[in-house]
Structure formats: C-alpha cells, structure tokens
Amino acid sequence: MAPPQFCERPALTTIRDVARLAEVSTATVSRVFASDPAVRPATASRVREAAKQLGYVPNTLARSLRQQTSTSWALIIADIENPFLTQVTRGVEDVAQSAGYSLVLCNTDEQPEKEAAYLNSAEQYRVSGVLITPTSATSPVDQLLARGLPVITMDRPLRPDLAVDTVLIDSRRAARSAVDRMIAHGRRQIACITGPRRVFTASERVLGYRESLLEAGLPIDEQLIHYAAFNEQGGRQAADELLGRPGVAPVEAILVANSMMAVGVLQVLRERGLRPSVDVEIVVFDDAPWTGLLTPAISVIHQPAYELGQVAGKLLLDRLRTPGQPARTVMLTATLPADDDSPPRDDALTTALLG
Amino acid sequence: MAPPQFCERPALTTIRDVARLAEVSTATVSRVFASDPAVRPATASRVREAAKQLGYVPNTLARSLRQQTSTSWALIIADIENPFLTQVTRGVEDVAQSAGYSLVLCNTDEQPEKEAAYLNSAEQYRVSGVLITPTSATSPVDQLLARGLPVITMDRPLRPDLAVDTVLIDSRRAARSAVDRMIAHGRRQIACITGPRRVFTASERVLGYRESLLEAGLPIDEQLIHYAAFNEQGGRQAADELLGRPGVAPVEAILVANSMMAVGVLQVLRERGLRPSVDVEIVVFDDAPWTGLLTPAISVIHQPAYELGQVAGKLLLDRLRTPGQPARTVMLTATLPADDDSPPRDDALTTALLG
C-alpha cells in the first residue's frame, strides 16, 4: 500500500467531470456558471452540487482563450518601493478589484529595457488593459495601441501623438508655489534636487522652479539644479555635491522632488550640522507621514497619489466599456499646505473626477 | 473610403498566419519559438522574418492551457503600503523575473475575506505557485495544496499540519533583545504596541517582550500591552491610550511592532511634549530610512525584508523543479544594531541561504 503522494498533482476537474456527475452536458454546466436564467432551477442546483462535490474551479485561461478577452490588467510601475507609487497601486487595485479585474504587477526599476519586456509580456498575456508610469515619453506602447489594447499612462505623459488616456499631477505649478514661498521667506540661494532628466515629473519640477525664480527676477544658477536617481542614494549624492562646493554662497533652501530623495538630503544636512527649516528650508514632494516628525517640521507638497490610481483605473474601465472614444487627459492638483500648517484644502477638480 | 478605425480591435495574428506567410506548418512555427534545434536554420529565419513582419506575439493563454502550466505566481500580501512588504515584494519580483515568471499581485488589507477570494482567484488563473503573507494561521490554502499547487508562506506561519514551505523572521528573539536593552538602560515602565492579535508576528513580538521581562524578574503589566491596527492610525490610538492614563507611573519605553505604527506613536509623543529616546525610549521593528533623521535617532530592528522575499521566491522555484520534497522552513534573523550605532552585523544563516 503506497503512502498518499501528496505532491503528485491530481488531474484537475473540468467542466466535463461536473457534467458527467450531474448527468447533463458541458453546455449546461457552463450556463449554470454564467447564471443563464434558461436553466431549470432543479438542474442548476444539481450542477452546483456536483461542482462543489468535485471541488471544481473554472479555468480562467480556457475561458479567456475562448472569449478572446481576459479579466486582468497589467500595472507597470517604475519603483515598487516608492511610497508614492504604492499609493497609486492601491488606488488602481481597489478599482480593479471592485470591477472584477486582477492586476499583474510589473516593476521596471526605471529601466527602459525592463519596461519594454513587460509591455511585451502584457501583450502575450492578453491582458485587457495596461496602466503604466512610463520611464520616458517614448516608451514602446505603439504596438499595444495598434492592436487596440487600451493604455492608460499615469503621472508621466507619453508622446502627444499617441492616443492614450493620461492622468497627471500638476507638479510644475506646485514646484513654482513652493519656490515662490521660499523667496517670500527671504531665501535667495535656492536649489533643486530632482530625478533623472528623462523622467517627465523630474524635469517638470525644475521648470516650475525656474519659472518662479524668473518671475521674481532672480538669477538662475545651473549649479543649483541637480538631476539624480529618484531614491535615497540619489538625494544623498546630489546634496553632497550641492553643499560641498567651496567658496560659494551657502544654499539656503532646497526643493526636493520626492520623499525617498528627501531622506538622503536630510541625512547629508544632518551630517553637515545644518538644521532643516532653520539653516536650509526644505520642501519635499510627496507627503510622507514621517515628515511631520522632524522639528521643526519640513514642508511637503501633497500629491493625490491614491486618487491618481483611482482615476487611472476608472479611465480604463470607461474605455473598456466604450472603446471608440477619444483619449482624455486628467490633471490633478498637488497642494502645498499654507504656512500656518492648515490642512490642504479640498480641490474641486479632483473631487469632481472622483465622483 | 472609410477612415481607419483605430479602436476597432484588429484580429490578432496567430501562429497560423505566420505559418501561412512562411509557407510552413504551425508545428514548425511553434518549434522555432521553442528554439527546437531540429528546425533547419534557413526555415527558422524565414519563420522569424514572417513573425516579425506580422507583428506576431504568442498567446500565453493558449500555451498555458495546452501545456497545463502557467508562468505566473500569485503574490498575496497583507498591505501594499507597508514598506516592509514592498521590500518583500521586490525580493520576490526579482527572483520571479529572472526565472521568467510573472507576478499577479493581490492586496488583502489584512481581510480574511479578500484573502479567501484571492486564493480562489489564484486557483482559477492556474498560477503555478502562490506566495502569501496569510492574515491568520488558518488561511484557506488547503484546497490549493490538495491540488498540488505549491504554496509558500512568508513572515507568518500556517497551521503546522499543512505541508507548506515557510520563511520567517525570528522577531521574538529580536523583541526580547530590544526589551533586554531597555531594561539595561534602566527603563522599567516598558510598553509594547503591536499589531492585531490574530497576526502571528504581532503576538510573537509580545512573546519576546514578555520573555525579557520575565527573565529580568520584572512584573508584567497587561495594561502596557496594546494590540492595534498595523498602521499609523493604530499606533496613534494605542499610544494615546497608553500615555493618557491618569495616576499611573509614566511609560519609560515602548517597543513598536512596525514602522507605520511608529509614525503614529511618535506623533503622539510629540503632541504630548515627550521626547523620544530621552523621555521615552523607542525601539521599532523595520528599519525605515527616516528613523535615522530624528534627533536623537531612535533604535530600529532591522528585518531582512528583501531577503525574505528572495528566499521565498527561491523556495518556490525549487519546489517547482523538484515537487515531491518535504516542506522546509527557513528562519531569518532580525538584528538590533549595537548601542554604539555600529552597522548590523552580517548574518551567517541569511547569507548561506541566499548563496
């Protein structure tokens, strides 16, 4: 008597097995699972009973193959460890889940090659939609679009000639307000530490920075603008270069393009004995919860990350329902809380879109 | 002449179209894509040429259906916004990607119902393996196992009678060391703020806390142990209750079970004018990078999250290669850096397993 071979994979039960046990045809079983009202209740319950008894689980692969549509989306993000993007992910996930879709998660690490591979893989998996934070405006989504596969781009736009739905956050304006405020505070040597040049949001924040200085009639010192990796290490490196320059006027304020970089920047300040907010005013994109713990607290720009994900998910749902419609762009607003620490005001545009 | 209907989904090209164009049979095309050496190089390149010309992308669904195996894993985690778990995710993702698997990401929000739904969905999608941080020890994975579908449980064990590979972090020991140290520092009113009772790691950390006090011959005050949600809100609530009790000896130290809770706890301290490290010693599980920014810096327990994910992925790969083998449990070590701020020492066990 052989011991029970637990790991010998048993043949999975199929719709045919259920049909046999319930003494009906496979078509009837299929109809029962599709809740077709034409099936007599007695038959239906017999089928259900049989299915339960056999532990039948429908094969989504077979169904998708036959129906020529799948119920999963590919979510391609640049960095799974970036809290901003995890919040986006959660927003997408909630919408997907409540509409019955699954999410295939892909992490590109800001590498165009990984991105291209994942786009290809999304196509192979025949997902019914793709949501992406592209590594650059020229991400190879053309082929997907040519096949009519809906693409939603999040946080960063694609080439304007591509017909893709887009959800953005107006970070240029937020950057400008932040620098406006630094100037109002009397700061003059204002620096900007941002992400890789290729990344839209990184450049956009520099643009806002420039606009503010320009408008105030202040000179723009290219030495004060640093492009670095969108992480702690990048922030550290940029801050080190920025603060280590001998014989120049000391930096009085820094606009930092995301919360991961901010950690690195703040570490460097600390190592150099500079007090954030006091010696160097700091404004950071992303309202990481820990920023409030510093004394005095540093300023943050609130980005509606969860809403971004939600809106993206809803745009995709919408496009799946009514395919032919023209591409839409939704712009959400980043908010810089007022100086007096009042909470960020509710934004009319955002709430309207989240309906 | 009708305008080009961009969104009219064109019929996807299949292996048959490629075969026709290359003037071979579908079998040959299939063989070319499987790099079968039996195909004559001339034929192979003709096929490849045809495929490229038609923009052919293989249909993974059909392939999986036919081959009765898929190349995706389900990754079911409790909270996508928990940095510990995102690091785990990245560890899994890296292993999966380099072995050619895709990840279907599922976020349970610590809700057993969502977890059950996702387990079911994993079965429907015929993933070839499941990695999970279960919401409780009784998560319904039985059916998956009965089908021979490999399950790897991460960070939290399942019922010991289930034959699943397990990767854990010895957080009980780490908790004990942390409390040992608080005691050595002369603290006596030591509290513990942890996650939901049902969650293994939450209870485990309390156990370590108890062991330390017991061993030191100190009394255990149940009022000092708080179970709360594993997030900022939970930490805030627990700390409020803990520090708001009138007429009792003030709390001198708190062991906090994760970094998200720590934010809430530290906010409450701040609101109450208590200085972390000085008035109340704080030790936190998870080495969130921002913890080093506080002055004086609070202590953290380093959990090898990325390695946890990596090991889990490797265990799954291993099991897929050689199915019958008995279930294994790997225990990783959490480390509490020495008082003098020296970096966490390299752990022999961990490095051996990561080989």
Next chain:
DNA sequence: CCGATCTATGTCATCGTTTACATTGCCCTT
C-alpha cells in the same frame, strides 16, 4: 389532434498552442 411555439438541454466547432506520431526525402551501406 396537428402543427406552431416555446423551453430546456445537447452537439460540436472554436479559441491558439503544443506535441505525439506520421510522412517525406535524402544519404549511406552492403
């Protein structure tokens, strides 16, 4: 009581691959 109508269910081709098996040449050996 017959045909029309309707209801409940069955038949079977199909989705796009893979792969066991069959087939076709060709070369080589004796």
Next chain:
DNA sequence: AAGGGCAATGTAAACGATGACATAGATCGG
C-alpha cells in the same frame, strides 16, 4: 539497387471552456 536510418517537416488531436445552432419534449390554439 534496395532498404535502413536520419533529418526536417507536416498532420491532427488535445488543453477546457463557450455559444451558435440543433433537437427533444411540453404546451397551446384552433
């Protein structure tokens, strides 16, 4: 020159579900 062996490719039956169409039985009006 016949036949064995091999290399390269073709044929066709799966995989598991769906749904257009067919069919059998019940119901009903005249």
